[in-house]
Each structure stands twice: as C-alpha cells, then as structure tokens.
Amino acid sequence: MTLTADARTDAAHSTAVPPWWRQAAVYQIYPRSFADSNGDGLGDIRGVTSRADYLAELGIDAVWLSPFYPSELADGGYDVADYRDVDPRLGTLDDFDDMVAALHARGIRVVVDIVPNHTSDQHAWFQEALAAGRGSAARERYIFRDGKGPDGAEPPADWVSVFGGPAWERVADGQWYFHNFATEQPDLNWDNPEVRADFVRTLRFWSDRGVDGFRIDVAHMLTKDLAEPLPSRAELDALPFDGTHPLIDRDDVHEIYAEWRKVFNEYDPPRTAVAEAWVAPSRIPLYARPESLGQAFNFDLLQADFDAAEFRRVVSDNLTLAEASGSSSTWVLSNHDVVRHATRYGLPPLPGERGRDAEKHGSAWLRAGGPESALDREGGLRRARAASAFLLGLPGSAYLYQGEELGLHEVADIPAGERQDPTFFRTEGEEIGRDGCRVPLPWTAEGSSLGFGADGAHLPQPAWFAQYAVDAQEDDAHSTLELYRRALKLRHELQTEEKLEWIETGRDDVLHFRRPNGWEVVTNFGVEPYALGAGEIVLSTAEDASGEVPGEATVWVRTA
Numbered sequence: 001m002t003l004t005a006d007a008r009t010d011a012a013h014s015t016a017v018p019p020w021w022r023q024a025a026v027y028q029i030y031p032r033s034f035a036d037s038n039g040d041g042l043g044d045i046r047g048v049t050s051r052a053d054y055l056a057e058l059g060i061d062a063v064w065l066s067p068f069y070p071s072e073l074a075d076g077g078y079d080v081a082d083y084r085d086v087d088p089r090l091g092t093l094d095d096f097d098d099m100v101a102a103l104h105a106r107g108i109r110v111v112v113d114i115v116p117n118h119t120s121d122q123h124a125w126f127q128e129a130l131a132a133g134r135g136s137a138a139r140e141r142y143i144f145r146d147g148k149g150p151d152g153a154e155p156p157a158d159w160v161s162v163f164g165g166p167a168w169e170r171v172a173d174g175q176w177y178f179h180n181f182a183t184e185q186p187d188l189n190w191d192n193p194e195v196r197a198d199f200v201r202t203l204r205f206w207s208d209r210g211v212d213g214f215r216i217d218v219a220h221m222l223t224k225d226l227a228e229p230l231p232s233r234a235e236l237d238a239l240p241f242d243g244t245h246p247l248i249d250r251d252d253v254h255e256i257y258a259e260w261r262k263v264f265n266e267y268d269p270p271r272t273a274v275a276e277a278w279v280a281p282s283r284i285p286l287y288a289r290p291e292s293l294g295q296a297f298n299f300d301l302l303q304a305d306f307d308a309a310e311f312r313r314v315v316s317d318n319l320t321l322a323e324a325s326g327s328s329s330t331w332v333l334s335n336h337d338v339v340r341h342a343t344r345y346g347l348p349p350l351p352g353e354r355g356r357d358a359e360k361h362g363s364a365w366l367r368a369g370g371p372e373s374a375l376d377r378e379g380g381l382r383r384a385r386a387a388s389a390f391l392l393g394l395p396g397s398a399y400l401y402q403g404e405e406l407g408l409h410e411v412a413d414i415p416a417g418e419r420q421d422p423t424f425f426r427t428e429g430e431e432i433g434r435d436g437c438r439v440p441l442p443w444t445a446e447g448s449s450l451g452f453g454a455d456g457a458h459l460p461q462p463a464w465f466a467q468y469a470v471d472a473q474e475d476d477a478h479s480t481l482e483l484y485r486r487a488l489k490l491r492h493e494l495q496t497e498e499k500l501e502w503i504e505t506g507r508d509d510v511l512h513f514r515r516p517n518g519w520e521v522v523t524n525f526g527v528e529p530y531a532l533g534a535g536e537i538v539l540s541t542a543e544d545a546s547g548e549v550p551g552e553a554t555v556w557v558r559t560a
C-alpha cells in the first residue's frame, strides 16, 4: 500500500490555518486515577470537571480520556460493556456533557478512547452470543470456533494472548472464542457488517456530543484472516508483518478507517483520530494519512535510551515519516501502559543491554521488587525534565500522561493483593504489569488520599507521593509542574511551521535544533556543560543555566 500523490497534496494545501491537532499538546487522563469527586476511591468525570482550571493553567490544548465506559474493569476499562454510556461509578452522560462544556469553555478539546478490537464479556452482544449458541447470528459478531481433538476439547490453535496465557477460551456448550487480550475481552469479528455499523454509530454518538477526536485502541488488530486451517503459533510467529499477516496490521483494516474518515469529515471541524498501532515504522503513515485516521502514535522516544544519538535518529526518522503521510508527528514519553519515564531514566542499564527500553528495562526492575537502591530518583527526574522539554520543543503533537507534569515516579511496591492489571495475574506475577503508573494523583501533600478524594484510593499511594503533590509544587519556580506550565505556555509561540533544523554541536552528547521562528532547543545528554551562543534563555530545566547548558538539561533560547 502506498500513499496517493493527491492525498499528500491535499494535506499540504487544504487549509490556510493548520488544523488544531497538528501541533497540539494532548494530556492523557486515566479517569479512575485522576480525581475522585464522590469519595468512593475511583476517579470520575466530575473529578475531571473539578480540575478544569488546573488543566487550563497547565496550558494543554486537549485532553484524551482513557475509557470511562461501563466496564467490569478486567483491563482498566479497556473492556467496554457499553460504548455509548458512562460507567455509573464514574458518573452519567450529563456529567460527561458538563465536563465537555467546562473544558471547551477553557479552550481545551476533548478526545475519547475507542476500543474496537474487543468488547467486554459483559457487553450485551457477548452475553447474547453465549445464550444463542453455536451457528447463531449473535456468535457471528465474535470469533467462535469448534475445538480440535476427538471431543473438541483442545483449542482451535495454540495461540498466546498479548497478556500471557492462551488466546482461546472454551464456553459452556464446548465452542471456543478468540481473545487477543484478557479472557474477558472477546475479539470482535470485523467481517460482520453489524459490527462495522455499530462503531460508526458510536463515533457519531460522541461526535454529536461535541467530542473533538478519538484515540483508537490497537488500531492495527481489527481485521483478521481466519481461514482454516488456522496456523500454529510457531507458523504465525514466522510470518512477515507486510500487510498480509493473519492477525496484525493487515492492509484491509484501512477499509474500516476510510469509512470512519467519511464520518469524521461530516463534522465541522472534522473530528480527528490518532491510531495506537504498534507496527513497523514504514507502515505508520498508512494509519496517519488524511484518508485514514489522520495521525498515529510513534512510540520510539518512549523506547529510546536517554541518549543524544538515539533521540536524533528517532526525531529525524519520524519527521520524515510524518511528511510522507501528510500528518504531523506525535511524541510520547509516558502513558498508562509503560513505566514512567522519570523512573526509566533513573535505572542503571540492564547488564548486556544498552537501552533503557520501557518494556524490558522498567519491567525487569519491577520484577525484582523495584529495590529503591537501584533507582536514582533525582537523576531520573533530572533526565526526564530534560527529555520532556526536548519533546515539547519538537514540531508535531506532544502526548503527555497525567502525573508526568509532577515528575512522578513509578510505584513499584504495590502488594499482590491490590494489583489490578490482568498481565500480572495471567503471567502469575512474572510480569508485574502497569498498575505502578496508574496510582491516583497526589493533589495535596496532606489530607485524605493526598487530595485525590476520600481515603482508600483504588490503588495505594506511597508516602513519598506527598512530596510530588500539586500544592507542594505550585509557585515553586523550580518545580516540575511550573516547568511544564512555562514550557506549555511558551510552546504556543514556538509552534509555527512544523520544521526543525539541526545545528551541529561538535559533541556526540548534545542536540541542538532551531525552529523556523528562530527559537532554539538545546539538550545536553552528557555531564560536561555546553556553551551557548547569542540569545535569551527563555526556559531551562536546570536551575543554574546562564550562557551554558549544564549536564542533563534542556534550555530553550530565543534568538530572534
């Protein structure tokens, strides 16, 4: 699949004023851990509304809300029981409308998460499929198969779920259903026209309520080729990811997004979408092009070491890919699925490995019980601030995760009995899972659940969270919160054309780039100070920058 010349031209010339999302700073809210308005231990929609001023003061352009729909929480809400409602524990549709109005009144757009690969097993469709039995139309909305072996007692294939354990589950009448993720997340059958029509209805439902855009969960997994005989796990693993793989990143998934794009474009302004697609870099533009979802995450910075060469390669590669797609690039250092970047950057390199890869490195530390002795909290935060200020100076969209503006670290020592992530249970604790980055935010250094709500936040907050609280950082010019506020405010002046020009530094541990408005961003990944040329320092992640960039710091310089 390639991009048409027309699509590229349209993207480049369609509007005089670039669409709002191209260089937006989007703040991810994990609603159950953001702010709890009714004291039941779970964050909720009114909690978000109550913090609208905080969000406005932070200076973001949009919020993206992870799922807030009815859910049995088998996977933190990514198991949706009803796509067109609010979980009663989190509020009502009226609360949702009030939240959208409060955010819009402050100039903040709203992006919601759509989870189309799978429903919850509590979804009315799945319950109907169980009751209706084999061969029924209700089962056709999912992926049901007879098992193998004399009495069908063996799964149709030996595939393994993304969260560990088998990917096929047997139901009472002996058939099996496929689930890429947890058992409670049956995969939908995207060959079924009813499934396609229902998601279009969902997109219209939220668009009509004023939602500005959508984040599409595992956008690369919806369509499947499940022609018999099914391949074995080993056979699957040997197949290339070139658009023809039976389960991942198939070319035919873009037929769905072409239809969605027509729906998005019915609205004024057109609704936006960003793909969560873990695919080869060369295939990202297929999701990001204007006739598809319009933007796609790149997770390369999130997986990169705190290293000048790696950062430069990631930035250059992704700006090229963005240009090829007609979209703007996206940048991410943390989200609800990975070890927070302050912690990743505070860990010693794994023996034999150069990278501090979020998946490998952070989870290895967590598995070891997250020993405090192995974590350089201060150094990790220093490097995280430098990396964040670097990211915020780049052309394109910055996706930030709640709590990173406070410099929060991962919480490693959550007792097994209080963990929630299915990864932890499905791997029998071998993978610790993602709860450590989902611990409710500390708003105040004192008081019940540190200002999150009443006592008993749904994941335990450690005592050290208090020092990162919002009220402990406000008005402290050197705090991480004030650094983010300043950077996000200045960013609006910085984000003119979507371009950068590298300035050679003569050092392999310093990156220096200039934006078209003359502003420069310099990040020193090493320890030796780097001397600056002319210009006014408008932002610094270190306290003592003047005329030079100290080690492990970023400064922004206004030269024009």
Ligand code: NOJ
Pocket: 075, 078, 079, 115, 181, 217, 218, 276, 336, 337
């Ligand atoms: C990606 C989401 O980010 C993650 O949290 C979730 O577990 C899986 N998709 C399955 O929906």
